[in-house]
Amino acid sequence: MGLGLLPLGLAFGVLITHAGLPWWCASLFTAVVYAGSFEFLLVNLALAVTPLATVALTAFLVNVRHVFYALSFPLDRVRGRLARAYSTFALTDEAYALTTGEQARSWSGARIVWLQVFMQLYWVGGATAGALLGSVVPNSVTGLDFAMTALFAVLALDAVRERRGDLPTPVLALLSALAARLLFPGQMLLAAFVLFTAALLARQFTTGGRTGEGASRA
Incomplete structure (x- = not known):
């Protein structure tokens, strides 16, 4: 690096x-x-x-x-x-x-x-x-x-x-970025991070914490 x-x-x-x-x-x-x-x-x-x-x-x-x-x-x-x-x-x-x-x-x-x-x-x-x-x-x-x-x-x-086995995480990141670009073009970076964090939390709660480890590393 x-x-x-x-x-x-x-x-x-x-x-x-x-x-x-x-x-x-x-x-x-x-x-x-x-x-x-x-x-x-x-x-x-x-x-x-x-x-x-x-x-x-x-x-x-x-x-x-x-x-x-x-x-x-x-x-x-x-x-x-x-x-x-x-x-x-x-x-x-x-x-x-x-x-x-x-x-x-x-x-x-x-x-x-x-x-x-x-x-x-x-x-x-x-x-x-x-x-x-x-x-x-x-x-x-x-x-x-x-x-x-x-x-x-x-x-x-x-x-x-x-993290090839963790396909949902990069997909959530991509969707968060696209949504931020469309909805909040002036504050895309901040909005994308907020949406991505919310998506990871929702994913963890809905899966009972089984993906928590992968989500935290993402």
Whole structure:
């Protein structure tokens, strides 16, 4: 996953340079903001000199999915206030995908925190290198802002492959996304998560909890 974040960080760094922002913005965004998809969006917000209130609201709407991640992220294994605070801060989509899978059930809190540390180092290092080398990448190169979406698509495909016997879960996810797109196009992400969570809860209650384990991992 770290090696996957490296080229993604390079793409973000190049995007920073091509947008006309100083190279150190790439290091600052990835170290302090560290919110993946929102960082790509933040580039345009910074260029437009968007009011802080609007930036804060946008950040909330884009990252509100993390509220749902907290339902099954193994933060209870992490010991110490500082470690728990950092683990909460560094709860990214990639960290969640790795630490809530079947193979991670025996991981210690220290392993989870170090995984998050190294993933951020890959992200910060890749973005900084991309910003410093951005001047040698021609402006004709397009699609850099799609890199994060592509990574999410790969994570989703891996999750489906890992749970081949749990077909209803990805079907519920797809139906939730489609319903959110039709009914709440302006707040699709938040609406999709709410609908998906409600569908998983309804599924668990109607099946007597037999699918609870698979649903919680989803």
